[in-house]
Amino acid sequence: QVQLVESGGGLVQAGGSLRLSCVHSGRTFSTFSDYVMGWFRQAPGKEREFVAGIRKSGSGTRYADSVRGRFTISRDNAKNTVYLQMNSLKPEDTAVYYCAADATTALLTPITAYRYWGQGTPVTVSE
Numbered sequence: 249q250v251q252l253v254e255s256g257g258g259l260v261q262a263g264g265s266l267r268l269s270c271v272h273s274g275r276t277f278s279t280f281s282d283y284v285m286g287w288f289r290q291a292p293g294k295e296r297e298f299v300a301g302i303r304k305s306g307s308g309t310r311y312a313d314s315v316r317g318r319f320t321i322s323r324d325n326a327k328n329t330v331y332l333q334m335n336s337l338k339p340e341d342t343a344v345y346y347c348a349a350d351a352t353t354a355l356l357t358p359i360t361a362y363r364y365w366g367q368g369t370p371v372t373v374s375e
Contacts, residue, residue, distance in 0.1 A: 249274050249275065249276070250272065250273070250274040250276060250283075250349055250363075250364040251272070251273050251274045251364075251366075252270055252271070252272055252347045252348070252349055252364055252365065252366035253270065253271050253273075253366060253367070254268060254269065254270045254345065254346070254347045254366045254367065254368060254369040255268070255269050255270075255271075255369060256268040256269050256369060257344075257345060257369030257370045257371045258370075258371070258372070259372045259374065260337055260371070260372070260373055260374070261373070261374050261375075262337060262338055262339055262373055262374065262375055263336060263337065264337050264373070265333070265334060265335045265336075265337065266334045266337065266371060267331060267332070267333050267334070268287070268331065268332040268334065268345055268347075268369060268371075269329055269330075269331055270285070270287075270329065270330045270331075270332075270347030270366060271327075271328055271329050272285075272328045272329070272330070272349060273328060276351075278351045279325075280325055280328040281304055281305070281325040282304060282351050283304065283349040283350060283351050284301065284302070284303055284304060284349070284350050284351075284353050284356060284361075284362075285301065285302050285321075285323060285330040285347065285348070285349050286298065286299075286300065286301040286302070286347070286348040286349075286356060286357075286361075286362055287299040287300045287301070287321060287330075287332045287345060287346070287347060287348070288345070288346045288348060288359065289341075289343035289344065289345045289346065289371075290343055290344050290346070290368075291340075291342060291343040291344075292343075294343075296346070296359060297312065298312055298356075298357045298358070298359070299311070299312050299315055299319065299332070299345070300312070300315065300319055300320075300321035300332060301321065301356030301357060302321045302322070302323055302330065302356070303356070306322065306323050306325070308356075309321055309356075310356045310357060314340075315334075315341075318334065318335050318336045318337075319332060319333065319334050319335070320332070320333040320335075321333075330347060332345070334371070337371075337373045338373060339373045339374070339375055340373075341371060341373050342371060342372050342373050343370075343371060344368040344369065344370050344371070345368060345369050345370075345371055346365055346366055346367075346368045347365070347366040348362035348364065348365050348366070349362060349363070349364040350362045350363045350364065351363075
């Protein structure tokens with residue numbers, strides 16, 4: 249079983265920055281480097297949406313159009329951790345941010361591509 253624990257959320261003013269972290273753990277035959285990792289978010293009253301994804305080696309990334317150029321996803325396989333650096337935050341970035349993982353998917357963006365999910369960390373961006 250895989251556990252994902254997010255941290256780093258909070259309240260920030262528009263234009264500010266936050267860095268989210270997600271630590272991957274659990275007793276499996278796979279290691280962290282075997283997992284594609286993604287970040288998703290869900291704003292109040294809206295569907296959960298893709299934010300960013302990163303391939304196992306870290307060499308390939310994808311971003312939602314709404315965050316490209318402002319957010320950066322990265323991973324440290326030695327620390328079993330994936331990060332989401334969020335800069336130039338806007339009020340519309342307010343949401344609960346979820347970390348997701350999957351060991352078999354070749355895709356980064358679909359929600360259905362990911363088997364494991366964290367509990368989420370809230371991000372609030374004020375005007």
